[in-house]
Amino acid sequence: MMALLLAAISFLAAAVEDRDSTNVYASLPAQIEIQVPSQYENLQLTNCSPSSYGSATSGIEVRSNLNWSLDVAGSTATGHMVGSTGTPLHELHSPMTIRSLNPAGGPVTIPGTDSSPAMLLTNIAPGDYSGSSTISLTFEQFFGWNDYADDDYRLTVTLTAVPT
Amino acid sequence: MGDLRKMIIVALVLIYAALSNQETAEASFGLTHINASYKSNLELVMPSGDISLQDASSGKEAKASSVLTVRANIPWVLWVRGEGNTGGKMQRVNGPATLKDQIRIQQTGSSAYKEITLSDKFKIYCRGLAGEFLIPTDFKQRFSWKDVPSDYKMRISFKLVPD
Numbered sequence A: 001m002m003a004l005l006l007a008a009i010s011f012l013a014a015a016v017e018d019r020d021s022t023n024v025y026a027s028l029p030a031q032i033e034i035q036v037p038s039q040y041e042n043l044q045l046t047n048c049s050p051s052s053y054g055s056a057t058s059g060i061e062v063r064s065n066l067n068w069s070l071d072v073a074g075s076t077a078t079g080h081m082v083g084s085t086g087t088p089l090h091e092l093h094s095p096m097t098i099r100s101l102n103p104a105g106g107p108v109t110i111p112g113t114d115s116s117p118a119m120l121l122t123n124i125a126p127g128d129y130s131g132s133s134t135i136s137l138t139f140e141q142f143f144g145w146n147d148y149a150d151d152d153y154r155l156t157v158t159l160t161a162v163p164t
Numbered sequence B: 001m002g003d004l005r006k007m008i009i010v011a012l013v014l015i016y017a018a019l020s021n022q023e024t025a026e027a028s029f030g031l032t033h034i035n036a037s038y039k040s041n042l043e044l045v046m047p048s049g050d051i052s053l054q055d056a057s058s059g060k061e062a063k064a065s066s067v068l069t070v071r072a073n074i075p076w077v078l079w080v081r082g083e084g085n086t087g088g089k090m091q092r093v094n095g096p097a098t099l100k101d102q103i104r105i106q107q108t109g110s111s112a113y114k115e116i117t118l119s120d121k122f123k124i125y126c127r128g129l130a131g132e133f134l135i136p137t138d139f140k141q142r143f144s145w146k147d148v149p150s151d152y153k154m155r156i157s158f159k160l161v162p163d
Helices: A002-014 B001-025
Strands: A018-028 A030-037 A050-066 A067-075 A095-101 A105-109 A116-125 A135-141 A159-164 B042-045 B049-052 B060-070 B076-082 B089-092 B098-102 B102-107 B115-117 B123-128 B130-142 B150-162
Touching: A002 A018, A002 A030, A002 B089, A030 A159, A030 B001, A050 A159, A095 A116, A095 A159, B042 B049, B042 B098, B042 B150, B049 B060, B060 B150, B098 B123, B102 B123, B123 B130
Parallel strands: A018 B049
Antiparallel strands: A018 B150, A030 A050, A050 A135, A067 A116, A067 A159, A095 A105, A095 A135, A105 A116, B042 B060, B060 B130, B076 B123, B076 B150, B089 B098, B089 B150, B102 B115, B102 B130
């Protein structure tokens, strides 16, 4: 009986277990991405008539894993829209403004290449507007009676997400 | 008549002697007993060195592959868990913050194996019969945009026990 007990104890001791472990490492870099959905790459201002505002809605998608801000800059020296006819080319007298919804920001006058970029959104937390959510933007442009009629006023606006 | 009696006596003596000799030969044999004690044994071997998840990127999954070796002469079960009381989440090397998602491991190969999400408690990873087994394993980590850019670490423990 004692021998059987000892044998059982010996069996249990031999088959106890074995353990091992490993370390897993990962290095996550700082990242920020901005994308203008294709449907917003070319916008057409509506309701463009004298003494009124033409406007267009747009949107951007930003993904970031650190706090970020959104800068805007226009492609012309003054930031104003420029036509395609006339010598010199016609330029609207009023600047274009931009504002954002959710998160609310602006309105901000779009600066030109002669000025520093304007900050539309500041210190947005990482992940707050990431993924499929789109930040809505609205562009507004005042047309005065002193602005020459032109079928092709243009301005390219650069939107830049920068880490803060 | 006297000769006949002598002959009978001699014959009886010869028969007795023959029978006596037969009994002596039948009793001549020996036995040997051979014993062996083959104890149960379990052995778990992991590749030396740490595992590094390459190309970590927010919104994506990073993966690293390794091979575990199990040697057992009894049916076995391999358990796994994450160390550090972080709920199975990788922790910043220099700070308490953890990633949003847990690290997962999965046996790879020709069959489809279930993915295991690590936690603080041991979970069954795989099991088998006696033999030597190579267990190719993927370590997977998904990175959220809410995860802070930094270096992360986790210690993963395996425990091999009889089934």
